Structure formats: C-alpha cells, structure tokens
Amino acid sequence: MKNIRVRFAPSPTGPLHIGGVRTALYNYLLAKKHQGAFVLRIEDTDRTRYVEGAEEYIKRALEWFGMSPDEGVDQGGAYGPYRQSDRKEIYLKYVDDLVAAGRAYIAFDTPEEIQAMREREQNKGVHSPKYDASTRMTMRNSLTLSAGEVTGLQQQGTPYVVRLLVEPGRTVEIEDLVRGSVRFDTTELDDKVLLKGDGMPTYHLANIVDDHLMEITHVIRGEEWLSSTAHHVLLYEAFGWKDSMPSFAHLPLILKPSGKGKLSKRDGAKFGFPVFPLAWDAGEGEEAYLGFKEAGFLPDAVINFLAFLGWNPGGEREIFTLSELVEVFDPAHIVKSGARFDYEKALWFNQQHIMRLPDDALLEWLRPGMSAYYTDWSEEQLKRVIPLMKERIKTRNEFYENTRFFFSEDWPYEEKMIRKKWKEDSPAHLQNLLAGLKQIDPFEAAACEATVKTFISENGLSFGAIMPLLRIGLTGTLKGPDLFQTMEILGRERTIARLERALEAFPRIKG
C-alpha cells in the first residue's frame, strides 16, 4: 500500500470551528496510524472572505491540540507551496490543459445574463435551472462563439470564467469510506465554474489539482462536500487522473445540542459553552468567542470528546489521549448520522483526563493561570494542593475558583450553615479543640486527625457537631478536600488564626 498522505484544508475565513477540529483530527489520526503525512493546506481562493488572523488561529489551534502538520505553510515540504493563493499559476496551467482538451470551456456570461437564463428556464417550467447541457448552447461561451470571437473578447479584456463541460446521461459512482456506494446522474450536475473571473480557481479546481499534485491518498472532509464529489470525480477523469484518485470519507455533521440544525458559532453564546478551540477576538465591533482552552479544558480531553462525536473504537473503553487514539483509530467505525454536541459529556471527558494526568503535568497546566487569581501563592503550595483537588474539578477554572482558601484570606463564610451548626456548646468545644491543635508538632495531617477524633470521642460528640464548624472556619464552605490534609497544607499558623477568627465571627453571624 502506498504511503498514506492526508490533508486538512481549511479556509481562513474566521476561527476554526469545532467541527473543523474534528475533521483535522480524523485526518491526523489516519496519517499517524499509518506513519503517513498530515498536510496543512490553506484554501484562500476567495479573497472576499479572507479574514485577518484566521490562518494564524488555525495553526495555533492545531498546535494546542498537538496535531502539528508534517507539511504545510510553516513546515514546508516537497509539495509546496501550501497556500493556494501562492499556487495561482499552477491552476492556470491545468485549466488551460482542460480547455485545450475540450473538457472545459470559456464562458463570458455576466451575472445578469445568467440570471436571465434562469428566469427563462423557470418560465418554461424548469424548477432548478442550471448552466448545463440543456442551457449552455444558449449562452455566450467558447462553445457557441467562434474561435475568433473568443480571442477577440479575451483581448478586449472581457471578464470570463472557465467551466467544466459535464456530459449528461452518465452515472458517476463514488465509493465513500463511511457511506459506501453513492451514485449521481450527471444530468443533474451543472457546468461548475473552475476558474473565476478574477483568475483564481474555485474550490473544486484547486482541490483536485492540489490533492493530485500533493499525492493525497485519502480525502476526509465534512458531509457538505458529498454532493460536489461527483464533480470532483469528473474532474479527475478529465485530467486523466482517475487511477490515482484518492479515497473519500465524508464525515457526519455536528448538530446543535437541542433543536434543529448544525452547530453554529452563535450556539456557544446561546448555550453558554465554547464551540471554538481557542478564544477569538476579531477586534472592535466584531463578535468575540470563548475557546475550550480558556474555559479550562485539557487539549486531550477536547480531542477525546470530539473523536467520540461520530466515531468509536468498538470496545467499551472511552478515555484516550491523542496518541492512544492514533493506535485504535479506524475510519470504518465512523458513524453515518449527525451527532449532537453535548457539553455535559465534554465536561466529563475533561474531568476524566484531569484525574488521570500525573501531578507534575497538572502543575504545568495550572501554574500559568494562578497569578490571574491570586497574588500571593507559591509553587510549593500549589504542588501540595493539586493531589487534593484533581478528583473534584471538571475544568481548570474550577480549580482556581475552589481553592481560594489555600491561596488567600479573602473568601466568604457560608453563613447559612454557620447559623445551622453553631450551637450553645460550640464555643467551648472549639476553644478546647483549638488548644489541643496548638500542641501538635510537627503539624501534620495524621496528627491533626488523631487530635480531632480523640477530642470528639472523649467528649462524646458526633462528627457532625465539630467537623462542619471546623471546615467552615478554615475554608468558608462545607465542601472540599480532606480537612486534615487541608490543615497540614495551611500550616499551624493559618489554621490557628482562622479558628480564632471563627471563634469571634461565628457568634456574631449566629446573631
């Protein structure tokens, strides 16, 4: 089998959508699984839709996920250039060949003329008029004009496009890796524009030429391309490249979490979760979007979540890192139907990945954001807090938000619980317990636990009478990691200071 070469070919028209990330992922997985090449090609043939910064965004997103291309605009390669706007001359040559071979033709029709044709056809009862075999001979093109007229118009600088000559009455069959055999009747196909009036190729031309020249073996792309694949096959035929045509795999769409239709960028704001990998800030006046990264997700968790949206390895295991996915990926298991985006499940994947990540990796992940939350924190403390928190956070932001009491003295008491738990004899108990805690040396979790537990049993108390008060006094809240571990990390000084503060504050709160 030939070496596998796949490409991810986004258009730099904005931030990379999560569906695009999944397309990139499946391409990446197939390439890596077979030691093939993962190519990044930028499809910027539509100048009117070009967005500043989008290409950069795409590269940063791929890098964040760890899916760096083997070849592409930045890494170069033997098949460059990898940006279609830099390949303009190449397409010109191939489109000339097609015209010379009679497989394509030059058309001078203005938008108004095409519109007029459509109206004519509709009046004749044709539902969806097309520029095709039934109409092309009524238009102004190199099929209806003499050779002299054509060169004359060209010399005058009359704008023109090049169209693919589609022969009607044929059946084009494609063998899709996920959908099996799909057939199209060429009578339904229009004479697609190959070269636009501005001299740039359309997607269809550029795609086929590039995939062929770059020796792409598998085209993995979204379902929205399935319909035009018939044209693409016709193009491969016209060029005489049918024998080396790549395999196709058309991916199901990612749908809105509720309601109808595919997931859109607006859904993020609407439902309160990210639909982009990274934040996108287009500048003033433009809409900004939150990314999974900023929402506190691990790249592997997002990958894992996305991988399972429309694919599964067949077994019951669900947690995989990117490199583990490479091992088990098989395009034969790609699902045919669209998948609903489920943010709850994404959170679950993130939690699972956080729990499985070694502490030192979590440290690297958490460190950069600390200073945005806390002014006075030490790496030493962070290191000790991580093992206590890793099983109780779903996102990185949750870590920061739920560890205030470790890194700051600025956190509120859950006053409602104090009112409920602060009893007649509570002051005396807390007072005595505090005296006991002061004796502990070294101030370690095991010793704290022994002291507290002994105190409780010797006084015939219940855990419920003491622990909640202790916990609120030390952390402000009733939920959190092991209290004795927490005490050890806080240290004797802060533990005692906080309990003394509680002794003063609780009666006041109780009122």
Added chain:
RNA sequence: GGCCCGUUCGUCUAUCGGUUAGGACAUCGGGUUUUCAUCCCGGAAAGAGGGGUUCGAUUCCCCUACGGGCUACCA
C-alpha cells in the same frame, strides 16, 4: 422544488439475520466518606411508521414521515 445522505434509550453509541438490544453521559435510588468529589451497587430509559424478503428481522429491500447537506464566479 430537485439531487444526495441519514433515522437504536433525553444525548453519544454497540449490534455487521437468531442478544433478557450492551456501554457511556445525564437522571433517579442506595453504599463508601468529616463534607464535596472520586469510587461501588442498583433503577428508569431505545430500534420513526408501513409494507415486503426470510423459519427468523434493529440488521437486507421498497414506500412514507422526519432530520440534514447541496443546489454561487463560498468554501
């Protein structure tokens, strides 16, 4: 409208003619725990509808319904 694709628990999915239709998220109940989380146990929950083919259909075929994509000098 036309062409193409799709349709299993609320959601993501397994099943490649014979299963008590399995798992996961979410949900509900219970256990563990000083709380929360983790973890463990359990419950509820599905083959769009109608025809065929077959000894037997979730699985194969057809029709209908519904959903989606395409129908641009956008990708």
